[in-house]
Amino acid sequence: xxxxxxxxxxxxxxxxxxxxxxxxxxxxxxxxxxxxxxxxxxxxxxxxxxxxxxxxxxxxxxxxxxxxxxxxxxxxxxxxxxxxxxxxxxxxxxxxxxxxxxxxxxxxxxxx
Amino acid sequence: xxxxxxxxxxxxxxxxxxxxxxxxxxxxxxxxxxxxxxxxxxxxxxxxxxxxxxxxxxxxxxxxxxxxxxxxxxxxxxxxxxxxxxxxxxxxxxxxxxxxxxxxxxxxxxxxx
Numbered sequence: 001x002x003x004x005x006x007x008x009x010x011x012x013x014x015x016x017x018x019x020x021x022x023x024x025x026x027x028x029x030x031x032x033x034x035x036x037x038x039x040x041x042x043x044x045x046x047x048x049x050x051x052x053x054x055x056x057x058x059x060x061x062x063x064x065x066x067x068x069x070x071x072x073x074x075x076x077x078x079x080x081x082x083x084x085x086x087x088x089x090x091x092x093x094x095x096x097x098x099x100x101x102x103x104x105x106x107x108x109x110x111x112x
Numbered sequence: 113x114x115x116x117x118x119x120x121x122x123x124x125x126x127x128x129x130x131x132x133x134x135x136x137x138x139x140x141x142x143x144x145x146x147x148x149x150x151x152x153x154x155x156x157x158x159x160x161x162x163x164x165x166x167x168x169x170x171x172x173x174x175x176x177x178x179x180x181x182x183x184x185x186x187x188x189x190x191x192x193x194x195x196x197x198x199x200x201x202x203x204x205x206x207x208x209x210x211x212x213x214x215x216x217x218x219x220x221x222x223x224x225x
Contacts, residue, residue, distance in 0.1 A: 034213070038153075043116075043202055044216040087153055099145070099157040099168050100204075100214055107153075 002027040006090050006103030013080055013110050021075040021106045023064075023090035031092040033057075033066050033073040034100070038087045047075075047088070085110045115139050116217040118203050124223045125193055133188045133220045135203030142207060143167075144186035145214065146178060149200040158201075161186050190222075198224045 007022040025033065035047040035057070048057030050066035050073065057064050062077045073090060090103040116137045125131055137144065145168075146158040160168035161180040175191045190197060203217040 036216075043218040044155075044204075046213060046215070049213060089155065099160060099170075100147075101157075102155040105153045105155070 002031065002092055002094070002101045004090050004092055004101055004103035006088075006106050008104070009087075009107040011106060011108045013108070015082055015110055015112050016079045017110075019075070019077040019080045019084075019108065021088055021090075021108070023073045023075065023103060025071050025073065025090075025092050027071075027092055027094070029094060031094055033064070034091045034093070035062070035064055035073070035075050036089040036091060036102075038089065038105070040086070044089065080108070080110045082110045082112055084108060116203055116205055116215050118201075118217040118220050120220060121218065122221050122223075124225065126225055127193055127195060129193050130189070130191045131193060131222070132190070133201055133203075133222070135186045135188070135217055137184055137203075137205040137215070137217075139205055139215060140207075141205040141215075142183055143205060144180065144183070145204040145206075146186065146188050147202045147204065147216075149202060149219070151199070155202070159186075159188075193222075193224045195224050198222055 003026045032051045034049045036044040037047045048059040050057040053068035055066045064075045087105045089105045091100045119134045143162045145160045149155045159178040164180045177189045180186045200219045204214040206214040
């Protein structure tokens with residue numbers, strides 16, 4: 001079945017540091033890939049997505065590229081802010097009536 | 113303006129009780145979902161409905177029964193609550209054919225004592 005593997009956290013960074021959160025997946029066919037973010041006490045928000053190989057999703061300074069050859073979708077940001085502290089979830093989905101399959105989530109803590 | 117709303121936000125109850133969580137979306141989506149997030153933040157699908165019809169039913173105890181009175185609502189009823197049911201339950205919705213981008217509600221934190 002489909003699965004997503006994320007690096008374990010927490011990831012602790014100082015403000016303005018470079019961020020990478022690794023995500024790899026196993027799937028049949030050509031899934032869509034997503035990064036969701038969960039701020040403390042809130043629900044999940046879609047951060048970015050990519051629907052086919054070599055697509056790059058980007059939003060709020062975050063980027064991730066759909067790499068079919070390495071089955072990866074790593075999240076990056078050049079300069080993190082304290083307000084980026086949250087839990088980040090990598091997820092995949094097939095087409096049609098497909099459930100989202102989530103990774104275990106990675107907590108990011110950014111200190112001033 | 114709320115896209116996906118859930119009630120209640122917090123629910124504290126005793127073991128053995130029956131409770132319901134309600135979800136409504138005003139996005140005009142056809143498909144709705146229930147997810148469970150455990151204490152370690154792990155998220156797992158429970159159910160999905162499309163136009164009031166059940167399309168995904170993961171391995172969930174039959175004490176959990178979803179009900180969709182119309183395509184804008186998907187409620188979750190839980191019978192005979194157990195300690196292990198304590199979790200945050202998220203409702204979500206999506207429009208099929210749109211690469212399955214899902215919009216999530218704020219969650220309902222259920223605590224079973």
